[in-house]
Amino acid sequence: EAGVAQSPRYKIIEKRQSVAFWCNPISGHATLYWYQQILGQGPKLLIQFQNNGVVDDSQLPKDRFSAERLKGVDSTLKIQPAKLEDSAVYLCASSPKGQQNTEAFFGQGTRLTVV
Amino acid sequence: SQKIEQNSEALNIQEGKTATLTCNYTNYSPAYLQWYRQDPGRGPVFLLLIRENEKEKRKERLKVTFDTTLKQSLFHITASQPADSATYLCALDMSTTGFQKLVFGTGTRLLVSP
Numbered sequence: 001e002a003g004v005a006q007s008p009r010y011k012i013i014e015k016r017q018s019v020a021f022w023c024n025p026i027s028g029h030a031t032l033y034w035y036q037q038i039l040g041q042g043p044k045l046l047i048q049f050q051n052n053g054v055v056d057d058s059q060l061p062k063d064r065f066s067a068e069r070l071k072g073v074d075s076t077l078k079i080q081p082a083k084l085e086d087s088a089v090y091l092c093a094s095s096p097k098g099q100q101n102t103e104a105f106f107g108q109g110t111r112l113t114v115v
Numbered sequence: 116s117q118k119i120e121q122n123s124e125a126l127n128i129q130e131g132k133t134a135t136l137t138c139n140y141t142n143y144s145p146a147y148l149q150w151y152r153q154d155p156g157r158g159p160v161f162l163l164l165i166r167e168n169e170k171e172k173r174k175e176r177l178k179v180t181f182d183t184t185l186k187q188s189l190f191h192i193t194a195s196q197p198a199d200s201a202t203y204l205c206a207l208d209m210s211t212t213g214f215q216k217l218v219f220g221t222g223t224r225l226l227v228s229p
Binding site: 004031033035040041042043044045048050055056091093095100101102103104105106107108109 | 119121146147149156157158159160161164166204206208210212214215216217218219220221222
């Protein structure tokens with residue numbers, strides 16, 4: 001089966017610019033996660049969707065970050081305006097149905113560099 | 116607040132030895148815990164899941180233990196190989212909504228030398 005697809009793989013932008021990342025989860029997976037991973041750290045959960053509804057966005061900096069999952073499939077994460085500290089890898093993951101005790105399947109991530 | 120701690124320093128071992136990685140957590144009582152492997156430039160890959168009522172779980176050369184009293188999980192790789200070199204992450208479900216919410220530790224980098 002196809003894995004989680006993310007694009008682009010790399011992105012370099014200047015501070016105060018905008019950027020968007022795209023994620024296509026595994027077909028049929030109801031839960032979609034966006035994580036931010038700063039170099040040398042573990043992934044930090046930004047937002048979690050169950051189908052097209054937000055389950056948790058407690059760590060999403062809502063003044064600059066936004067995310068949507070229209071039709072409960074693909075998702076887009078946007079940063080506007082970007083800051084230097086947003087430089088990180090943005091990982092998308094999905095899991096079936098969202099119930100507990102299930103593994104999460106990750107994409108390769110988008111590496112963002114803000115200069 | 117909840118905290119998940121893993122050794123931030125890299126673990127260097129020789130091929131053939133057993134690697135032991137630690138995951139400690141505070142202020143939470145998870146029903147289960149997961150371990151992932153992450154290679155440079157890649158997303159994490161699931162390895163094992165252990166439930167609170169399971170003291171030990173094995174998969175090939177991997178073994179995970181879960182001590183809910185100590186609030187600690189140990190991850191062992193026996194007969195380690197250079198190909199096992201990677202960063203290993205533990206993750207806990209810290210959901211309050213009924214939907215799984217995976218929160219990751221900082222990860223420990225393992226280097227296995229020939």
